[in-house]
Amino acid sequence: MEVCSDLEVDINGEETVFLNKRIICKYSETLRKLLGKSACSNGNLKVIFNDFPGGAESFELVSRFCYSNGQLSVMPSNVVFLHCAAKFMEVSKVLEQTEKCMEEIRYWSWPELLLGLKQCQELETSSEADSLAAKLMDALVEKLFFTVEVSPSSAASACSPDSSLFRFSCDSKSTESFKNSCARLTWWFDEVLVLSLGFVETFLKLMVSRRFDNLVISRFLFYYQKVKFCSASSAEKRRILETVIDTLCVLDRSCVPCKSLFGVLRLALGLNINKSSMNKLEVMIGQQLDQATLDNLLVPSPLKSSHLYYVNIVLRFTKAFLEGGARGGSQLKKVSSLIDQYIAEVAPDPCLKPSKFLSLLTLVPDSARESHEEIYRAIDMYLEAHTGLTNGEKLNLIRTLSYEKLSVESRAHMSQNPKFQAIETLIPQEAKMMRRFADQSPDEQRKQLILRVEKVEISGESENLKEHIEGIQWRVMELERACLKMQTQMEVIKKRSKNSSKGSNRSLPKLCS
Structure with a gap:
């Protein structure tokens, strides 16, 4: 017997479906309310849905359930669309089955969980999608946590650039072992790329809260940023970088390479990220300043600035290092030597103000400097490039020198150096x-x-x-x-x-x- 199609349903302007209103109204409370007494009449009717979750695909799933007298199977591959559509259509029998299916979410496979999250991304207009996504994400992170075959600490250290396995794996067996160790930890990197940035942020927060290996999270963040930047707009790049920085900030510092942070810094300066994230990045770099090189510090100045190098940011790095708590003598000496090299590099810049140069000279405690040779040469170069300084400005610079920390040659050179004579103005x-x-x-x-x-x-x-x-x-x-x-x-x-x-x-x- 031919079924009469007397109900026309427009789904979000995408597709028009013709149904029998008596069949569909038998299950859907929403349509019964909309059609009222007209549901029992013989006339043709039309309903327009502008915000149906999942569009025509999810509406078709609910319709098939109604037409099959509730015999449609609910499974991980269709439960997200079915649940959200049934909630919208108020089909109680479908909701009972979808909720039962979601109770087994812990037993879903990794691909099933990932597919469910991708479907939630497509249901942006549905409030139900958020609660489903939270459950799916929690299950995904738990699945990942227990899927890693080796212990996080041993495998992560094996994949570290500083590990002996990484540096000395010359024979085929050790090389293969290294690849396998890393593969067991990073197999999910590419698969998670299908998730939106909002979902990735949630994913990362859950990983951190569950104490997932920080080195692996760090590696994923740098990988994610590198891959996503290829096709992202400026606004998307800015948000990606802010997410990367905000997550790196809560990780163990030993798991975040200093060299990689300077790479992020150069990107951040070009994208004008928010001040909060920028401050976090500067503090992270400052806390590892003893691992930096001179090339790392030679950051070009902002476009509107006249001087060659971004001196202010180096000042902030060093202050963050000094304020970071107790520092070993060797670390402080490394930073002191690095800053002295930097001072000598920027001294010839004719646009570098004397107050800024003086700030660099007095940046690290004098006790950290065993010698003032670099400082003397830097001041000599600075005075050579800045012949218009006042006597007071020159005096302030020279007062930073310690005679006892100069070599015999430098002392002799200073006594004959015309730039260090005829400069002292009395107060x-x-x-x-x-x-x-x-x-x-x-x-x-x-x-x-x-x-x-x-x-x-x-x-x-x-x-x-x-x-x-x-x-x-x-x-x-x-x-x-x-x-x-x-x-x-x-x-x-x-x-x-x-x-x-x-x-x-x-x-x-x-x-x-």
């Missing part, structure tokens, strides 16, 4: 002291000069004593030269002091040769 308090000093007789001045030199503790070691004496001689020489210059300038100062304004630097004497 008002010093000027008052020098006026009193200049009024004294030459013998009294010499006594004062000797008293101002630091006391030398005789240690018995001839080399140390020799260095101390050389330091004293250098200081006495500089002070004597300043004194002679003061004597010739005092008369001029006294004449000008009456006409000069308060606080004017023009009346201040200069220590120069």
Whole structure:
């Protein structure tokens, strides 16, 4: 007997389906409410659904269930669409079967779980899809956790770039073992790429909360970013990078390679990511600054900046390192040496402001520097490139040098270096002291000069004593030269002091040769 098709249903404008309203209304409470008494009439009717979950495909599944008198099998491959459609159509018999199927979700296979999540992605307009996705994602992570055949720590370390297996696996057996170990941990990387970024974020949070191996998560994040960037828009790249950074931030630092972080940094600077993620990235890099190289730090400055390198970000890296808690002496010395190399590299930049250069010079504690050779050369280059500095600016830079930490050659070079002479400008308090000093007789001045030199503790070691004496001689020489210059300038100062304004630097004497 031919079934009458007296109900026309438009599904989201995609497809029009013709049904028998008595059959469909027998199961669907939604259609019964919509059609009311018309469900029993003989006239043709039309219903339009604009937001049906899953579109024509899921509507067809529910219709087939109704037409087969509830005999349609519910299985992992169709349960998501069936459940959401049945919820929309209020087909209680379908809902009973879908909920029963979902109770067995822990026993689904990996492909079935992944397919269910892909179907949830297609049901963006359905509120039911969110609750289903949460259950599926939880089951997926649990499945992954127990599917890894080897223990996370041993396998992850085997895949680490620093592992002996990675570095010394020359024979075929060890190489094959390495490949197998990594394959057992990373087989799921490509399969998870089918999920949307929102689902990947949830996936990662669950992995972290379940204490999945942090090294494996880190490797996945870098792999995910690399693959997804190939076809992503700028906005998508920005969100991907922010997700990668925010997740890396909660992982164990030993599982996040410093070199990879600098790669992320260069991408982040070009994409203008949000400030919160950028701060997290800078802190992560700063905490591993002892593992960085000079090339890593030579980050080009932002486009609108005139100087060559991004000095501010290096300042922030170093502050993050120093604020990161107790640091071993070797780590601090590595960072100190690295910063000294960086200072020497950026010193010739004619656009680098003296205040910024001074910040670099005083960035690390002086106790971390065994030598000031690099600092001396950097200051020398900076003064060469910045001939327009004021005497005060030059003085601030030179005051960062420690005479005791310079070699004999550098001391000799400094004494003959014209850039390190005729630069000291006295502040008002010093000027008052020098006026009193200049009024004294030459013998009294010499006594004062000797008293101002630091006391030398005789240690018995001839080399140390020799260095101390050389330091004293250098200081006495500089002070004597300043004194002679003061004597010739005092008369001029006294004449000008009456006409000069308060606080004017023009009346201040200069220590120069």
